[in-house]
Amino acid sequence: MIVNLKSVSKVSNGYPVLQQINLKISKGEAIAIIGHNGSGKSSLLKLIAGIYEPTNGNVERRRVKIGYVPEHFPEGVRFTIEEYLLLIGKISGKQPSELRKKISDYADIFSISSYLQTPLRRCSKGTKQKVGIIQSLLQEPSLLLLDEPITGLDQASQQELVKILRSFKRDKTIVFSAHESVLVDEIADRMIEIEKGRIIADCAVEKQEEKRIIKALIANKQSLKALEGAESVVWEDDKTAIFSVKASQSDQLLQALLQRHCSILQVTERR
Incomplete structure (x- = not known):
């Protein structure tokens, strides 16, 4: 067990966004969080990540490196893509030469090599989404959290992300929210459904034989x-x-x- 939420509730601006959440996440799991817009998926991911703390209840977290991909990339970032990724990588303790190689490789995979010197504030939503994914991968996390990661991605980039997440499943824990079925079908072993801030279903994902x-x-x-x-x-x-x-x-x-x-x-x- 690397994360354990016990009777957790979260109130934001006077509104209960999560209520009585009990959830255990174990090493090596690939978990999909599904639900309608506003159901509490993003809030649950932020609680798991430690971005939010609970209003009530308790969250136990093992000391693991966490990579987090937000649904919406921060606006107004003045760095170029390369500058931003280098900064994030250095914070994680990586050497510049190693970082530049990894950034170049991921930029090729997600087809943004020609945009590396472009300021992030001028980039499209899809490009910002790719940068958000790359910054999380550069950290080489043990627990990878992704909030609607394929929204805004072109089909080729979606397929590349699926390949990367499949390789991550060998020794990492993945938790992601999604509307689209492609990630659930391809990656998830377990599915959690949220409705009005409550978990209404928690079950294994039945895999259809290829x-x-x-x-x-x-x-x-x-x-x-x-x-x-x-x-x-x-x-x-x-x-x-x-x-x-x-x-x-x-x-x-x-x-x-x-x-x-x-x-x-x-x-x-x-x-």
Whole structure:
């Protein structure tokens, strides 16, 4: 256990934003926090991060390095992107030469290399979002907290973030809020739903087994009658069939098709 919230409530400007929250977060978990706008997702992340302290209740935190990505990047920052990232990295104790290499690598990944000398206040929301993600990654945190991290990101950057978070899951703890299903489906092992400042659901995320789509040129339609393993078959034309099969059974299906003298045209993966 690295964070433990016990009967926590938070009042902001006289309004209860969180009420009677009991939540334990253990090392290695990947947790999605979902809920409507205003439900309390951001406030819960800030409590976990230590940005907020509870009005009532108790929060226990282990001494771990925390990386935090806010939903909205601070306005009016006068630094250029590179200056800002260098400053954040130095605060974390990194050497300038190491930092410049990491900044360059992440800038390439998120396609902002040409903006490194641009003042942050002139950047778009999407670019600021990328900078917010990069500054958290530069800290190499044990606990990574992300508030709506893919909002404003282009599709390519979303995919890159998913890849990075997948690699983080090996030895780090990830907690994020999200409206979109892509991060929940790809990253989360556990899902917490917030409504009106209360946790109304806390459950494991059921993972659907990945499927493969196999496109093949069929030598003899009659030979497919005894074929097993495919969930569905769609005929593209008289000789070309498209099979949907569970990933665990795809090798068996491929072998059966080859034994029937079929030609494999394409194999792709999908959820």
